[in-house]
Amino acid sequence: MKFRYYYTITKLAIIVLLPVVLLILPADFFDNGKTVCFSRLLFDVECHGCGLTRACMHLIHLEFEEAFAYNMGCFIALPVLGIFWIGWGIKEYRKFLKMRKDLQAATVVQH
Secondary structure, three states: OHHHHHHHHHHHHHHHHHHHHHHHOOOOOOOOOOOOOHHHHHHOOOOOOOOHHHHHHHHHOOOHHHHHHHOOOHHHHHHHHHHHHHHHHHHHHHHHHHHHHHHHHHHHHHO
8 A cells, every 4th residue: 555655746746847857847858859759750741640759849948939830639639638648647646535534543553
């Protein structure tokens, strides 16, 4: 039970800290480097997701023109991802509260 409790705390920390880290990183952090897109690597053809990570990073930093230039789908993808991210955070927080309550009850019963 304690392992799951600490695992949930770790997930909550990641849920909270990852957006903060993305805000702290410069907007052009992902602009340089080798592509990881299989479509580009294997067939040298851009897919609909090409540039989405870079576009979302620029959108997070409110650089709308750069985000649009990389991939206009980020204006849909990032808000949808944000909604799912918040939902995941709420779910994990509720799980954390329940586990904490159960651990406190188990501790009281043992003493």
